[in-house]
Amino acid sequence: MSGMDCYTCRHNEAFGTLPPRELIAADRHWRVAHAFDAALPGWLILVPLRHAESIADLTDDEAAALGTWQVRLSRALHAVTGCTKTYVVQFAEKEGFAHVHFHVVPRMPDLPADHRGPRVFAYLNAPGDHRVTAPAQDLLAAALRAHLTPADPDPATPG
Ligand SMILES: [Zn+2]
Secondary structure: OOHHHOHHHHHHHOHHHOOHHHOOEEOOOEEEEEOOOOOOOOOEEEEEOOOOOOHHHOOHHHHHHHHHHHHHHHHHHHHHHOOOEEEEEEOOOOOOOOOOOEEEEEEOOOOOHHHOHHHHHHHOOOOHHHOOOHHHHHHHHHHHHHHOOOOOOOOOOOO
16 A cells, blocks of 8 residues: 555655645655644654555665654654653554554653553544644644754755
């Protein structure tokens, strides 16, 4: 499955016209978006630009950049949200969302005990009126960008 069947590929193919919340940062291999249906501000999604449905299918170059992105995004989330740490999770099990995607989630100091660990996913797939609004996501995107230092040795963006 790829192309129009895949939510992430449809967005990757629209790279040049994506709003800030869908293109917080990118390099030749990865794109960073704010989760569209999260109730938790700063819930980020890290996706490869190429369709892949298993981590084992990533190239060595994609893998090398992946580690750097996970750490850089975590640093930016610490700076912007005040989180105490980040959760990094990859399932890609939902219909239409088989494209590999890493959730990078700010674990806030006041996160209720019964929502820690895997149960933080209670904040995803939120009903419309509970979601972080699109304008709020765009503001977060701008704040995160300001904390993403251009440390990538190969920051070329596609398109
Ligand atoms: Zn895809």
